[in-house]
Amino acid sequence: MIEAVGLTKRYGAKTAVYNLSFQVRPGAVTGFLGPNGSGKSTTMRMILGLDQPTSGHVTIGGHPFRQLPNAPRQVGALLDAKAVHGGRSARNHLLSLAQLAGIPARRVDEVLGVVGLQDVAKRRSKGFSLGMGQRLGIAAALLGDPQVLLFDEPVNGLDPEGILWVRNLMKKLASEGRTVFVSSHLMSEMALTADHLIVIGRGQLLADMSVKDFISANSADFARVRTPQTAPEQREKLTGVLTEAGGQVLSEPDGAMRVTGLALPRISDLAHDADVRLWELSPHQASLEEAYMRMTQAAVDYRSTEDQLAGLQQPVPPGYAPPQPVIPEVPQQGWYAPPPPGQNPYAGAPAAAPVAPQAAPAVPPAAAPAPAPAAAPDLTKRENDEDAR
Incomplete structure (x- = not known):
């Protein structure tokens, strides 16, 4: 279980998180919601010991993250899918993490199969797409078979099949009694995945209740x-x-x-x-x-305004229709057939046919005169001409 008590984090004059208290219980998928800049990423970093709270504390299983023995076997996290050495292959990246945590190498191949990257395990991660990088980050989070998992935007860059896979994975992990804490901006996906919600705005707690109660309230x-x-x-x-x-x-x-x-x-x-x-x-x-949207409308920091140039476009005259380009018809065969001569719209005017020269009388090879050697240039005459100038 994750428990935060009076969690506060200040960066100079800016307060990112203020007096935040909540619990993330095992056996359920807990969604972590809030507008951009509300303090979600800062809160997750404090949970994982990456940032030190200004005041308050947060524990995992009753202990701060830095005091957990062999933390990768107890807590798995995906905060930044790009935090991978691009020159390493997917398997070598996971293998290095496994060796640091004392995890058997066979576990690397297991999680590569779980996330569907077994066929590209030897490819360098710098050539991975955004969705493949997300899958590799999820594999790293699952590497130690932990009881507590934190995911920040886990479906970012995934296709519909990948989103469905992540949704089912989160539910399966929670059904096994694990603590699953997921931050996302996709409300439609959270409605299908999360059982409980923690909503913050401008660093403060706005709601801590089930999805059904949140919608009703x-x-x-x-x-x-x-x-x-x-x-x-x-x-x-x-x-x-x-x-x-x-x-x-x-x-x-x-x-x-x-x-x-x-x-x-x-x-x-x-x-x-x-x-x-x-x-x-x-x-x-x-x-x-x-x-x-109704709950967080007062906690949004970034609001767009109307475009001041939106009404400056020239009005279209009534009845005006833009000219349509003339596209030549292409034969309907399965292969491309060039147009007949004289009907190619992209060809220029045909060039005048050259006049064929009259054939010279044939000369037997033996009687053909040998070509005269080329005369050498007269360098003396050229030098005299230059002196005369």
Whole structure:
């Protein structure tokens, strides 16, 4: 278990983390969320003993990281996938880490298979893509078979298959009773992976609760109701009935109604009693992204503004259509066939055909005169001419 108590970190006049206290329990995937600059990376570095807290403390299994015996066998972490010597192969990189921690060499081949890099184990890591680097970093975290794992943006650069693999890996590790702490900006992925959330903003704790409770506490559930578009009087009638029953009705951009304060069965009964036909009656629960944005909107440090040059573009005249390039037709065969002579649109004007010279009378090889030797240049005459000048 990871436990932080009053964790504070200051860099000069800037306070990156302030009085942060939380627990990361085993057997569950705990998501670590927060805007850019909120102190997530600093907190993870303090957990791993890479940064010293200004005040407070953080422990893993009741001990600071630096006091853990053979820490790589107890804690695995992925903070920066690029922290690899580019000249080493994937296997040699993991082998060096294993030798430092006293881990058998056979474990290197095992984790290479787990992350899917067994076929490129002998390639130098400097030629790896971003996703391959992430897989190598995850392999390094799993090398010591630790009980506590920390991952910072583990799906960065992975394709959909890789993202699904990481999601299942996190759940599997947690199901084995391990402590899994994952930082990510992908709300959709956190909603599918995490069981518990720790949310911070500007270095302070904002939420420490389950994903379900977090969404419920930071969003308002409502019902979408739609009546026939050809009968606006039924919409008005239903609006009055729902309002009288204590509901709040708002119009949606697509013509539906957003109803809060009434349960779905109650809405259905009121519409039936009022003889109003419904085309849609569906519950809506906010997503993790909506709830997260609502909670952290006041803790965002970097906000974009409108582009001041957005309205300075020349308006397009009405009816104007850009000229379409003329593309020559290409034969539909499976192989390319050149166009017939005279029909190639990329060829220039045909050059005039050269006049064939008349054939000279044949001379027997024996009677052919030998070519005269080339006359040597008269250097004396050239020197006299230069002197005359």
